[in-house]
Amino acid sequence: MAPPPQVVLLDIEGTTTDISFVHDVLFPLSRRALPEYIAEHWNDDEVLRAREATGANDMAGLIDHLTAWIDADRKEPTLKAIQGKIWRGAFESGQVKSHVYPDVPAAFERWKARGIRIAIFSSGSIEAQELLFRHSEHGDLTGFLSGYFDPTTAGPKREVSAYEAIVRALGTNEVAFLSDVSTELEAARAAGLSTWQLVRPGIADDAASTHAKVRSFALDELGF
Numbered sequence: 001m002a003p004p005p006q007v008v009l010l011d012i013e014g015t016t017t018d019i020s021f022v023h024d025v026l027f028p029l030s031r032r033a034l035p036e037y038i039a040e041h042w043n044d045d046e047v048l049r050a051r052e053a054t055g056a057n058d059m060a061g062l063i064d065h066l067t068a069w070i071d072a073d074r075k076e077p078t079l080k081a082i083q084g085k086i087w088r089g090a091f092e093s094g095q096v097k098s099h100v101y102p103d104v105p106a107a108f109e110r111w112k113a114r115g116i117r118i119a120i121f122s123s124g125s126i127e128a129q130e131l132l133f134r135h136s137e138h139g140d141l142t143g144f145l146s147g148y149f150d151p152t153t154a155g156p157k158r159e160v161s162a163y164e165a166i167v168r169a170l171g172t173n174e175v176a177f178l179s180d181v182s183t184e185l186e187a188a189r190a191a192g193l194s195t196w197q198l199v200r201p202g203i204a205d206d207a208a209s210t211h212a213k214v215r216s217f218a219l220d221e222l223g224f
């Protein structure tokens with residue numbers, strides 16, 4: 001059996017967390033709150049960056065543009081930054097608790113006991129990632145996490161250079177990347193990471209994938 005990794009690097013949507021929580025709870029919440037948020041924060045940094053990225057120079061135009069990005073599930077960093085700000089209020093008021101699969105906190109305990117570090121790499125902003133794990137249905141899980149990466153700090157999730165940057169930041173290439181998306185796993189493998197593909201309940205098998213497949217983070221599936 002292969003030795004355990006020094007770091008487990010985790011995707012969120014489809015890996016730690018049900019896709020439907022992101023698409024049916026978080027995205028609609030940001031869609032509804034967007035007009036008021038843009039009006040109140042028109043000259044704040046994250047809105048200025050979105051104005052620059054979209055080319056929109058009036059509020060209605062910017063709201064339309066960002067709404068279309070939400071509907072198309074575009075992983076645009078300027079949208080993700082604004083979504084993180086909007087979600088903060090919903091998480092901190094207790095309106096929303098994040099879905100995290102029950103095998104996730106159990107694996108966090110197991111990895112912590114074995115000295116394996118845990119880090120996150122998601123297209124969601126680092127602010128949103130931290131909120132999601134702080135306000136989970138299983139309580140505050142941030143104490144288990146030692147690193148957060150998003151496309152603004154590492155690069156796009158489907159590019160090899162993003163995983164090379166993460167390996168440099170972590171100080172080890174003994175990293176296992178767990179994700180539901182084979183194109184992300186391909187990039188990670190090309191950077192020298194070991195890879196595991198999550199096939200969560202209700203998700204069709206990715207027959208063409210060459211990555212080891214697991215249904216959960218259980219020890220008898222992953223081996224670490």
Ligand SMILES: CSCCC(=O)C(=O)COP(=O)(O)O
Pocket residue numbers: 011012013014022026075080083121122123124125128129132157
């Ligand atoms: C709290 S992170 C919200 C998830 C999100 O906005 C997203 O786009 C998920 O992307 P992932 O890279 O985790 O698939």
Ligand SMILES: [Mg+2]
Pocket residue numbers: 011012013014015179180181
């Ligand atoms: Mg995913």
